[in-house]
Amino acid sequence: MRNTADQKLVRKLNNNIIVEILRNEAPVSRANLSAITGLNRSTVSSIIDELIDGGWVREIALQTDKIGRPGMLLEINPDGGFVVGIEIGVDFLLCLATDFSTEVIWRKSIKIDPEEGQVAILQKAFDLVEEAIVFGKKKCGRGLGIGIAIPGLVDVHDGVLKLAPNLKWENVPLRLIWNQQFHYPVYVENDGNAAALGEYYFGAARGIKDLIYIAAGYGLGSGIMVDGKVLRGNKGYASEVGHMTYDPNGKLCSCGKRGCYETMIGPRAVIENVQKLIKEKGPDKTIIKISEGNGNAINYDAVVNAALENDPIAIDALNDVGCKLGLVVSHLVNIFGPRMVILGGALNYAKDFIEPVVERVVKQNALSLCQEDLVITNSFLGQESSVLGAIGLVLENLWQI
Amino acid sequence: MRNTADQKLVRKLNNNIIVEILRNEAPVSRANLSAITGLNRSTVSSIIDELIDGGWVREIALQTDKIGRPGMLLEINPDGGFVVGIEIGVDFLLCLATDFSTEVIWRKSIKIDPEEGQVAILQKAFDLVEEAIVFGKKKCGRGLGIGIAIPGLVDVHDGVLKLAPNLKWENVPLRLIWNQQFHYPVYVENDGNAAALGEYYFGAARGIKDLIYIAAGYGLGSGIMVDGKVLRGNKGYASEVGHMTYDPNGKLCSCGKRGCYETMIGPRAVIENVQKLIKEKGPDKTIIKISEGNGNAINYDAVVNAALENDPIAIDALNDVGCKLGLVVSHLVNIFGPRMVILGGALNYAKDFIEPVVERVVKQNALSLCQEDLVITNSFLGQESSVLGAIGLVLENLWQI
Structure with a gap:
C-alpha cells in the first residue's frame, strides 16, 4: 500500500516538530509554538499536555515580558530519561550517557586492541554501557535506548554490522546481541554517518541540510x-x-x-x-x-x-x-x-x-x-561526534513515524 | 513558518499519487485505486470526478472480469493537453511534443554550431518550439508547458542558466526569455538531471529511486x-x-x-x-x-x-x-x-x-x-532522455505542492 497522509502520521509529525523546537529554542510558550508551527492553539496544547504527562517536557516559569495573557514557558525535561551511546573504534571504546536535554552526564573511554577479538571487545563494551546505565538510572530514571557507532558497513534497518575491514568483523547482528544484554531499543550506525548526524544535531552543522x-x-x-x-x-x-x-x-x-x-x-x-x-x-x-x-x-x-x-x-x-x-x-x-x-x-x-x-x-x-x-x-564535537550522533538517533526515533 | 501537514497538502499529495498510478498502471477502476492507495472510496471518487471534469482522466470501459458491482475503468486522457520539450545541445537542438499520456506526437532536430551565438541559437529553438505548439494545439488543444534541457549549471528555482562552459553561455535567464516568447509555464533543467528524470519517469529506471x-x-x-x-x-x-x-x-x-x-x-x-x-x-x-x-x-x-x-x-x-x-x-x-x-x-x-x-x-x-x-x-531513451525528462518536469509540476 502506498503511503497516504493520514491523521496519525500528521500527529506524529507535529509531535516531532514540537519537540525539535523545544530542543533548539526553549524556553518557549504554547503561543510561541503555535506561531512557529502554524498549528492552532488547541492542537499545540493537547500535544504539550501529553508531553508533560509523559515527563518529556516541563513548565518552568510564567512568561512576563509580553502584553496579554501570560503563558507558562516550556522546555525539555532533562529528567525525561537517559540515553547511552557507545563508539566501537578500531583501537578504543568511547561511551557517553546524556540526559533527555542531551547534556552529557557520564563519559568514559578505554583503549582496545583489535587483535583481542570480537567477544572480548564486546564484553568490554557491555561493561562500559552497564556502568553508564547504572549512573543514568540514578540520575534520570528511565533509559530510552542505546546508540552504537562502528567503523563499518551497517545494515541500519536490522542493526547488523555487515563488514568492518579494520576491525576484521563480518556479519555481526549487533542489535540482536545488545538487545539480549540490555532491554532497551538499540540503534546501530556507521561511525561516519553517526558523526555527520552528531554535528547536525548538536555540533557545527545545526540546521544545515547538505x-x-x-x-x-x-x-x-x-x-x-x-x-x-x-x-x-x-x-x-x-x-x-x-x-x-x-x-x-x-x-x-x-x-x-x-x-x-x-x-x-x-x-x-x-x-x-x-x-x-x-x-x-x-x-x-x-x-x-x-x-x-x-x-x-x-x-x-x-x-x-x-x-x-x-x-x-x-x-x-x-x-x-x-x-x-x-x-x-x-x-x-x-x-x-x-x-x-x-x-x-x-x-x-x-x-x-x-x-x-x-x-x-x-x-x-x-x-x-x-x-x-x-x-x-x-x-566541533571532536572525538565525540559519532557517539553523540548515535545518541541523537535514539532520540529521533522515540516517536517513530 | 514550519511546514505542518494540513488538508490542502494532503489533497495535493493524494492527487499526484492517483495520477501517477493512472500513468503507470491504467486501466484501473476506482476500487483498484482505493485498494492501492488505502484512501477510502469516497475520497478517491471525489478526486477522480475532479480529474475527469478537468479533462485529465477518462472512463474507458466497464470492468467486467470481477465479481460484484462492476466499475468503470479509468485511464489518463491523452487529449488532456500537450507538452513541449527542447534540448539545447552543444551542436544540436532536439524538440519533442507529447500528449498528456506522454506519447510523442511530434519530433524534430537540427544541427547547430555553438559559434552561431546565443541569439541565433535561441531563435532557432523558438522556431522549433513554435512548430511543436502549432501541432500540439491541433492535436490536444491546451498546452501545459515547456521543458528545456541544457548542458550547464542551472538555477532551477529561477530558471536561469548560470554557466554552460561548452556553449560559452553565462547567466542566461531562460525562463524569463521563454515566458516572454510563449505564454506557458517553463521549466529549465541541466541536461544530465533531465536525462536521469527521463529514464526515471519513462525509461530504464521506472520506479528506481537511487x-x-x-x-x-x-x-x-x-x-x-x-x-x-x-x-x-x-x-x-x-x-x-x-x-x-x-x-x-x-x-x-x-x-x-x-x-x-x-x-x-x-x-x-x-x-x-x-x-x-x-x-x-x-x-x-x-x-x-x-x-x-x-x-x-x-x-x-x-x-x-x-x-x-x-x-x-x-x-x-x-x-x-x-x-x-x-x-x-x-x-x-x-x-x-x-x-x-x-x-x-x-x-x-x-x-x-x-x-x-x-x-x-x-x-x-x-x-x-x-x-x-x-x-x-x-x-533506454537514447538521445531523447533529456527532452523527455524536461517534459516529465512539466507534468510533475502540473499540481504543485
Missing part, C-alpha cells in the same frame, strides 16, 4: 547528508569515499583492493611519509629529538609536535596528506555542492596543518558554482 | 537521483562528475581547470587516442580505409565502425576511455551505492565496447557491498 563529514583516522570514513537525510544508497551502503581508487596499482587496502584513498590519507600515511622523507633527505634534528633518534618509533603526535616547531619534514608529510584529502573533498564538492564540509578524525589533531591545505586544494579543484557558500570547518 | 545517469558526449554530464529526488546540493549545483580532477597537471578543460575527467572521456578523447596510437604504432589498414588515409579526418562513427571490424587501434582507443569512465562510475558507486547506473551520451554509440569495460572496472574498483544488486545498463 553536509559532508569526513574523518581520517585508522580508515577514511565519511557521512553525507542530503537535504537533511543521511545518504544510504539502495541497500544501505554508501559514502565509502575512502575506498575510491586513486591508483589501481597502489598499496593494498584493508578492503582487499589496491590504491584506495584510505591507504594514503590519515595518521599512518603521515608517519610513512615522514619515514620516507627521512630516508631521502636524512633525518632532521627536530624529528630526531622527538623520536629519540629512532625513526620507527615516530608516532603521529610526535610529527604534529615537530610541525608545530616548524620541522620541514613533518610539515611536508602533513601537507602531502592534506593535499590528497583536499582532492577527495574536491570530488565530493563537485558531486554534492554541499553547504558544509566538516573535517574530523585523528588526522585532525593537526588541524592547523590540514584544514588550510584542504581549503586551498578545493578552491583549485572544484567548480566555483559548486562551492558557492561552502564552509569547510573542523569538527 | 540511480546515476552518466553521459559522455561533448562534455561528461550526469544526473543523480537519491531516494527519488534529483541531487541538487545546497545552491542547486551538483552532480558535476565530469569536473572531478583526475590529473592536476593534465589537459586544460573548458571549465578553466586542468585534468578534469571530462577531458579524457568522450568521443573526442577516443579520436585523440586513435590519432596518438596511429602515430605510435603506424596506421592500421581498417582505420586508414575508414578515414580515407587522412588521420585528421577521423570521426567517432568511423572509429566505432572500425572497432566493429575488429580494428585493434579502434578497440584500444575505446577501451582506454571505457576504463576511465569505469573509474568515475566506481567512485560514484562507492559514494552512492545506487540501484542502477545508466550510460548515455554520444560515446554510447559504441555501447558494446564501453558498457562491458565499465562493468569490469566497477567490479574491480567498487566495494562489493556498495554494488550489491547494482545494474549497469545503457540508456
Whole structure:
C-alpha cells in the first residue's frame, strides 16, 4: 500500500516538530509554538499536555515580558530519561550517557586492541554501557535506548554490522546481541554517518541540510547528508569515499583492493611519509629529538609536535596528506555542492596543518558554482561526534513515524 | 513558518499519487485505486470526478472480469493537453511534443554550431518550439508547458542558466526569455538531471529511486537521483562528475581547470587516442580505409565502425576511455551505492565496447557491498532522455505542492 497522509502520521509529525523546537529554542510558550508551527492553539496544547504527562517536557516559569495573557514557558525535561551511546573504534571504546536535554552526564573511554577479538571487545563494551546505565538510572530514571557507532558497513534497518575491514568483523547482528544484554531499543550506525548526524544535531552543522563529514583516522570514513537525510544508497551502503581508487596499482587496502584513498590519507600515511622523507633527505634534528633518534618509533603526535616547531619534514608529510584529502573533498564538492564540509578524525589533531591545505586544494579543484557558500570547518564535537550522533538517533526515533 | 501537514497538502499529495498510478498502471477502476492507495472510496471518487471534469482522466470501459458491482475503468486522457520539450545541445537542438499520456506526437532536430551565438541559437529553438505548439494545439488543444534541457549549471528555482562552459553561455535567464516568447509555464533543467528524470519517469529506471545517469558526449554530464529526488546540493549545483580532477597537471578543460575527467572521456578523447596510437604504432589498414588515409579526418562513427571490424587501434582507443569512465562510475558507486547506473551520451554509440569495460572496472574498483544488486545498463531513451525528462518536469509540476 502506498503511503497516504493520514491523521496519525500528521500527529506524529507535529509531535516531532514540537519537540525539535523545544530542543533548539526553549524556553518557549504554547503561543510561541503555535506561531512557529502554524498549528492552532488547541492542537499545540493537547500535544504539550501529553508531553508533560509523559515527563518529556516541563513548565518552568510564567512568561512576563509580553502584553496579554501570560503563558507558562516550556522546555525539555532533562529528567525525561537517559540515553547511552557507545563508539566501537578500531583501537578504543568511547561511551557517553546524556540526559533527555542531551547534556552529557557520564563519559568514559578505554583503549582496545583489535587483535583481542570480537567477544572480548564486546564484553568490554557491555561493561562500559552497564556502568553508564547504572549512573543514568540514578540520575534520570528511565533509559530510552542505546546508540552504537562502528567503523563499518551497517545494515541500519536490522542493526547488523555487515563488514568492518579494520576491525576484521563480518556479519555481526549487533542489535540482536545488545538487545539480549540490555532491554532497551538499540540503534546501530556507521561511525561516519553517526558523526555527520552528531554535528547536525548538536555540533557545527545545526540546521544545515547538505553536509559532508569526513574523518581520517585508522580508515577514511565519511557521512553525507542530503537535504537533511543521511545518504544510504539502495541497500544501505554508501559514502565509502575512502575506498575510491586513486591508483589501481597502489598499496593494498584493508578492503582487499589496491590504491584506495584510505591507504594514503590519515595518521599512518603521515608517519610513512615522514619515514620516507627521512630516508631521502636524512633525518632532521627536530624529528630526531622527538623520536629519540629512532625513526620507527615516530608516532603521529610526535610529527604534529615537530610541525608545530616548524620541522620541514613533518610539515611536508602533513601537507602531502592534506593535499590528497583536499582532492577527495574536491570530488565530493563537485558531486554534492554541499553547504558544509566538516573535517574530523585523528588526522585532525593537526588541524592547523590540514584544514588550510584542504581549503586551498578545493578552491583549485572544484567548480566555483559548486562551492558557492561552502564552509569547510573542523569538527566541533571532536572525538565525540559519532557517539553523540548515535545518541541523537535514539532520540529521533522515540516517536517513530 | 514550519511546514505542518494540513488538508490542502494532503489533497495535493493524494492527487499526484492517483495520477501517477493512472500513468503507470491504467486501466484501473476506482476500487483498484482505493485498494492501492488505502484512501477510502469516497475520497478517491471525489478526486477522480475532479480529474475527469478537468479533462485529465477518462472512463474507458466497464470492468467486467470481477465479481460484484462492476466499475468503470479509468485511464489518463491523452487529449488532456500537450507538452513541449527542447534540448539545447552543444551542436544540436532536439524538440519533442507529447500528449498528456506522454506519447510523442511530434519530433524534430537540427544541427547547430555553438559559434552561431546565443541569439541565433535561441531563435532557432523558438522556431522549433513554435512548430511543436502549432501541432500540439491541433492535436490536444491546451498546452501545459515547456521543458528545456541544457548542458550547464542551472538555477532551477529561477530558471536561469548560470554557466554552460561548452556553449560559452553565462547567466542566461531562460525562463524569463521563454515566458516572454510563449505564454506557458517553463521549466529549465541541466541536461544530465533531465536525462536521469527521463529514464526515471519513462525509461530504464521506472520506479528506481537511487540511480546515476552518466553521459559522455561533448562534455561528461550526469544526473543523480537519491531516494527519488534529483541531487541538487545546497545552491542547486551538483552532480558535476565530469569536473572531478583526475590529473592536476593534465589537459586544460573548458571549465578553466586542468585534468578534469571530462577531458579524457568522450568521443573526442577516443579520436585523440586513435590519432596518438596511429602515430605510435603506424596506421592500421581498417582505420586508414575508414578515414580515407587522412588521420585528421577521423570521426567517432568511423572509429566505432572500425572497432566493429575488429580494428585493434579502434578497440584500444575505446577501451582506454571505457576504463576511465569505469573509474568515475566506481567512485560514484562507492559514494552512492545506487540501484542502477545508466550510460548515455554520444560515446554510447559504441555501447558494446564501453558498457562491458565499465562493468569490469566497477567490479574491480567498487566495494562489493556498495554494488550489491547494482545494474549497469545503457540508456533506454537514447538521445531523447533529456527532452523527455524536461517534459516529465512539466507534468510533475502540473499540481504543485
